[in-house]
Amino acid sequence: MTLTIRNASKTYPDGTRALLPTDLTVGQGEILSLLGPSGCGKTTLLRIIAGLETPDAGTEVRFDDEDVTRLAVERRNVGMVFQSYALFPNMSVRANIGYGLKVRKVPRAEREQRVDEVLALCRLGDYAERAVTALSGGQRQRVALARAMAPRPRILLLDEPLSALDAALRDSLRDELAAMLRQFRITAVFVTHDQAEALAIADRIAVMSQGRMQQVGPPEELYRTPVSSFVARFIGNAMPLPGSIVDGRLVLPGGHLPLPAGTSGTEVFVRAEDVHLDDAGPLAGTVETVAFSGGHYRIGIAGITGETLFATHPGRQAPRPGDSVRLRIDAGDLLVLPQDRS
Amino acid sequence: MRLTLPRFLQLAVTLLTAAFLIVPAIQSIVAGLTVNYFRGLSSGLTLRWVGEVWRLYADSILLSMGLAVACLGVTLVIGVPAAYALAKNPGRLSRILEEFISLPLAVPGLALALALLQLYGSMTGFRTSWTFILVGHVLYTLPFMVRSVLAVLMAMDLKSLEESAATLGASAATRFRTIVVPNAMPGILAGALTVVTLSIGEFNLTWMLHTPYLKTLPVGLADSYASMRLEIASAYTLVFFVMIVPLLMAMQWATDRAQRISR
Ligand SMILES: Nc1ncnc2c1ncn2[C@@H]1O[C@H](COP(=O)(O)OP(=O)(O)OP(=O)(O)O)[C@@H](O)[C@H]1O
Ligand SMILES: [Mg+2]
Numbered sequence: 181m182t183l184t185i186r187n188a189s190k191t192y193p194d195g196t197r198a199l200l201p202t203d204l205t206v207g208q209g210e211i212l213s214l215l216g217p218s219g220c221g222k223t224t225l226l227r228i229i230a231g232l233e234t235p236d237a238g239t240e241v242r243f244d245d246e247d248v249t250r251l252a253v254e255r256r257n258v259g260m261v262f263q264s265y266a267l268f269p270n271m272s273v274r275a276n277i278g279y280g281l282k283v284r285k286v287p288r289a290e291r292e293q294r295v296d297e298v299l300a301l302c303r304l305g306d307y308a309e310r311a312v313t314a315l316s317g318g319q320r321q322r323v324a325l326a327r328a329m330a331p332r333p334r335i336l337l338l339d340e341p342l343s344a345l346d347a348a349l350r351d352s353l354r355d356e357l358a359a360m361l362r363q364f365r366i367t368a369v370f371v372t373h374d375q376a377e378a379l380a381i382a383d384r385i386a387v388m389s390q391g392r393m394q395q396v397g398p399p400e401e402l403y404r405t406p407v408s409s410f411v412a413r414f415i416g417n418a419m420p421l422p423g424s425i426v427d428g429r430l431v432l433p434g435g436h437l438p439l440p441a442g443t444s445g446t447e448v449f450v451r452a453e454d455v456h457l458d459d460a461g462p463l464a465g466t467v468e469t470v471a472f473s474g475g476h477y478r479i480g481i482a483g484i485t486g487e488t489l490f491a492t493h494p495g496r497q498a499p500r501p502g503d504s505v506r507l508r509i510d511a512g513d514l515l516v517l518p519q520d521r522s
Numbered sequence: 523m524r525l526t527l528p529r530f531l532q533l534a535v536t537l538l539t540a541a542f543l544i545v546p547a548i549q550s551i552v553a554g555l556t557v558n559y560f561r562g563l564s565s566g567l568t569l570r571w572v573g574e575v576w577r578l579y580a581d582s583i584l585l586s587m588g589l590a591v592a593c594l595g596v597t598l599v600i601g602v603p604a605a606y607a608l609a610k611n612p613g614r615l616s617r618i619l620e621e622f623i624s625l626p627l628a629v630p631g632l633a634l635a636l637a638l639l640q641l642y643g644s645m646t647g648f649r650t651s652w653t654f655i656l657v658g659h660v661l662y663t664l665p666f667m668v669r670s671v672l673a674v675l676m677a678m679d680l681k682s683l684e685e686s687a688a689t690l691g692a693s694a695a696t697r698f699r700t701i702v703v704p705n706a707m708p709g710i711l712a713g714a715l716t717v718v719t720l721s722i723g724e725f726n727l728t729w730m731l732h733t734p735y736l737k738t739l740p741v742g743l744a745d746s747y748a749s750m751r752l753e754i755a756s757a758y759t760l761v762f763f764v765m766i767v768p769l770l771m772a773m774q775w776a777t778d779r780a781q782r783i784s785r
Contacts, residue, residue: 230689232685232688232689253685253688253689254688254689254690254691254692254693255691256689257691258689259689260685260686260689262682262685262686264679264682266679266682266683266685266686268683268686268687268701268705269678269705270701270704270705270707279687279690279692279700280690280691283687283690283691283692283693283696283700284691327686327690328689328690331690331691337689
């Protein structure tokens, strides 16, 4: 199913403008991630798609060719995984998963067969008869997913499905969830505030900030060609290089950098992995901190900009705090962006 | 464990208190089973007085049970949806409404009865029917049902549960039947037992509302104390105990369960 949203906006009764007019399309079988900091309106948009929130007038939500803007939630046939999972505590795992089929009056034999299928897909076969209160966090998450998928929804909506888990479990379940979503081949919208989650799971990412859609595109595109400093900072933690631009060169306290040709922006950013230690580099600074993190060192350098600039250093040896170093940043790695309107 | 003086005092006070509560009850029960109270146990044991109570007051016992069941039915039908509505719309208005429902708790039963008499006293058919007493009992017990169910509903994440049921295709009525009621069951159970126990034991209000042909169990009890021989009155107490004690125990159990959930 293709989801089309046009001009969607939401103003809460207390006057909070949680979502400003937004357009979005999610293609058949595509997994789209809504990514943004807390309070930017991700859940609001997801709930508008589900039909749990009444959007402002002028909003249009289409499932394929059908306008569902005014269709009640129980008739939209969406599958939703809630942040808290919201499993029914009065039912077993099997009854939870079968609930959607039961209220739709699917005959018993067919219902049992479908539940068994989904149980197997989500590797829950051994727990079918358990009470949901006797499950681990990871198992609960799989039950929530299985319950949403059992009635074969037109679209799957997930609101931070991993955030209720502890950090170690979250990393391992992230890849598992990505694999399961691919297996279902369903159109899905996935809300998260964790960029690693979005990068790992989504085909395309929609970055939101303060109720506004900032940029929508494949993960690589957002990473390599962000359109705003917000996106650059949010995806891959780009660091600002505040300096004046003179004749196509960026003038910093620690030296001059040539800018890529033909740019019109005014703010320059760089990521730590694109800052190289190089004795012949044009920038000079002093090492402030050195942190070893397995495959590489993360080195904090003072004197280049007003703040500490970080470099990811893959070598076997690292300079010590206090050492003077020279840095190189290739012109192609600089992100030159227009000033954010705020 | 050595019996030191403070410990001995503690034990003595505890035993005395227990005796203070239990001895009269035992005495009363025994009195209902002895052939002649004034000659004491030596006169022998008998069930004759219990039989006599049944002969004289069977109507009261049946009326009380009927009233309790009807009262339970009405408080369930009104109280559960009311608690649900209050839980779904938390806010100032709901709090005020909740206090308003609870008002009969603070007003003495006699005053409540007087108000009912003033309001409906002239409607003779209604005034002399058992439903008149039922109205009093419902007013008095409803807050217990509402509060008990409300406490359990507030303790669970009702909104998310209902929303997830809705995305799965359940209409509002289906959600109420399959999600709200089963999950509120411990509260409903605790509320139900409280309502039945209160309705069976209620005296103040019922005494004001009753007519000579409509005596409930406690009103009959007062009547037997006033006009029957001591053995019959005591046997009456025994009957009352037999009915109310299991209810009290079940109520304790259900309330514990409801509290465990709301924690
Ligand atoms: N029922 C409500 N009434 C008023 N304001 C609300 C309501 N729900 C959300 N908001 C506000 O709308 C804005 C967007 O909320 P939303 O829940 O969509 O954010 P989010 O991106 O999902 O954040 P998070 O990552 O913390 O879940 C926030 O400022 C929030 O305070
Ligand atoms: Mg949210």
